[in-house]
Amino acid sequence: MKITQQSTENTLTLSLDGELDASSSVVLDTELNKAEILDNQKVLIDCRRLNYISSAGLGVFISHLQRFQDAGVKLVFFNMQEKVHNVFEILGLDSLMTIVPSEAEATAI
């Protein structure tokens, strides 16, 4: 799992590249766990190159969602591949998390 960061005013974009499983999800958890991430108004997750996600990867997002909401930080996913989106759907997480098709829509939220 490779994570690339891009920061603009009040928005942090994390681009995920690779597979999020029980082996690799710790890298993402470390990034989301940083205190300064809550200084942003929005954290956008670019999933274009996220080829796979297991419960370990989902668990990282589940575990940080309330913390982000409490701090007033919006967590928004975009560019999600259909097979990855399907995993969110199987659990109903697509109704608990904000997932939009494109970066433009993610930015507009």
Add this chain to the structure above:
Amino acid sequence: MEHAIRISCTRRNLKVVRDFVSDFLLRYHLSDLLVNQIILAVDEVVANLIIHGNGEDESQFLDVRVAVVNKEFGIEIEDTNLTSYSPASYHEPDLQEYVRIGKKGGVGMMLVNRIMDRVEFTTHAGHNLCRLYKKLG
């Protein structure tokens, strides 16, 4: 079952098993969505067995066997650890509660049960066997 692989109990081998299942399923020309679901269910069980069942002890092994019979995919995952999973004790979690308390794990078996048609865990003579089945259409 004709197609088999033996892996040691380390998280690094999760990818090895996913690739093994993916390669096996290639010949059946299934949709990306279905292939990903099957791989995911297998990955969840293998991760549980590696991490929780065998404590990531690399001296321990999982034997994984796959087959398709009568258009049904089947996989057997076998180990010899002393801890066996009890599906009877499983209750589907409340995800909204998990979000509220910031819980990191616990949704893997929820995925497995929702994806696969049949999920069986048995223990016999010191061998734990997990079998997962999914109709292929």
